[in-house]
Amino acid sequence: MIFDLHTHSTASDGSLAPQELLSRAAANGVTCLSVTDHDTVDAYATLDNSSCPGVTVVPGIELSTNWAGRNIHIVGLNIDPNNNDLVNGIRQQKLARLQRAEKIAARLEKKGLDNPLEEVTKLANGANIGRPHFAQYLVNKGIVADFRQAFQKYLGNGKAGDVRQFWSPMEDIIEWILAAGGTAVLAHPAHYKLTNTRLRLLTEDFISAGGQALEIVSGIQTKQLTDKMMRLCDDLQLMASCGSDFHTPGNSWSEVGKFTPLPANCRPVWENW
Ligand code: AMP
Ligand code: MN
Ligand code: MN
Ligand code: MN
Numbered sequence: 001m002i003f004d005l006h007t008h009s010t011a012s013d014g015s016l017a018p019q020e021l022l023s024r025a026a027a028n029g030v031t032c033l034s035v036t037d038h039d040t041v042d043a044y045a046t047l048d049n050s051s052c053p054g055v056t057v058v059p060g061i062e063l064s065t066n067w068a069g070r071n072i073h074i075v076g077l078n079i080d081p082n083n084n085d086l087v088n089g090i091r092q093q094k095l096a097r098l099q100r101a102e103k104i105a106a107r108l109e110k111k112g113l114d115n116p117l118e119e120v121t122k123l124a125n126g127a128n129i130g131r132p133h134f135a136q137y138l139v140n141k142g143i144v145a146d147f148r149q150a151f152q153k154y155l156g157n158g159k160a161g162d163v164r165q166f167w168s169p170m171e172d173i174i175e176w177i178l179a180a181g182g183t184a185v186l187a188h189p190a191h192y193k194l195t196n197t198r199l200r201l202l203t204e205d206f207i208s209a210g211g212q213a214l215e216i217v218s219g220i221q222t223k224q225l226t227d228k229m230m231r232l233c234d235d236l237q238l239m240a241s242c243g244s245d246f247h248t249p250g251n252s253w254s255e256v257g258k259f260t261p262l263p264a265n266c267r268p269v270w271e272n273w
Helices: 018-027 084-110 116-124 131-140 147-155 170-179 196-208 223-235
Strands: 060-067 070-077 183-186 213-218 239-243
Touching: 060 084, 060 170, 070 170, 070 239, 084 116, 084 131, 084 170, 116 131, 131 147, 170 183, 170 196, 183 196, 196 223, 213 223, 223 239
Parallel strands: 183 213, 213 239
Antiparallel strands: 060 070, 070 183
């Protein structure tokens, strides 16, 4: 059984349509897939797994929030995408994304770039606008060589495009996930570059707000990192989740269904589904 519980489609910043993502997951041997787009469940409006009967689809989402001035992501798994509280919450997050996109565009305009919002809106093609769409715009304009440079110079931590103030608080986000019958997972804890002490504080706050699981595996990672996350998970009696965080084909470091296995002694998030 391969459970890939963290992936993206064209509904947010992934490059495959939901149905293409599902086919690719099936071809890679995934038996349980969650499409966890940033702040949207739009993928589920069109997803039909009758062509891939070997794959169980578990509805999910990746919601954006802040903690101590950092961008933090909470994955909601096994949610009812039509739940009212969740739908209302997603509406707020979508508005937050739009307002944030306007602010990022205004800041880039101050840096001399020409009408970025119009171009980025075209690139997003109806999807939730994210920083990767701004990165694509910067690459297309020849302003940067690649996404890495776009984040380094314009969009990453502390740069012009790093606008954080619009997201809903972590407590609200977890409340929506729980109201929708889902499990709240603290996504890719190693990405936040927190000290051990602060990562523990974040995880404790996450638990106080109702959070239940830690994504101890995100893509291919070292044994040292898996062991560290496993200890945190054990200490705080959380369930464990895993996923590729797949966005686009052709990245050797990220492919749907490919990630370090969960340690045998953890309590997997799907245990109670
Ligand atoms: P947003 O959801 O708009 O805040 O954008 C965050 C997304 O940008 C992440 O989910 C990644 O897909 C992407 N991202 C973040 N950092 C980088 C980076 N350094 N290089 C390329 N993509 C990145
Ligand atoms: Mn992304
Ligand atoms: Mn994320
Ligand atoms: Mn993600």
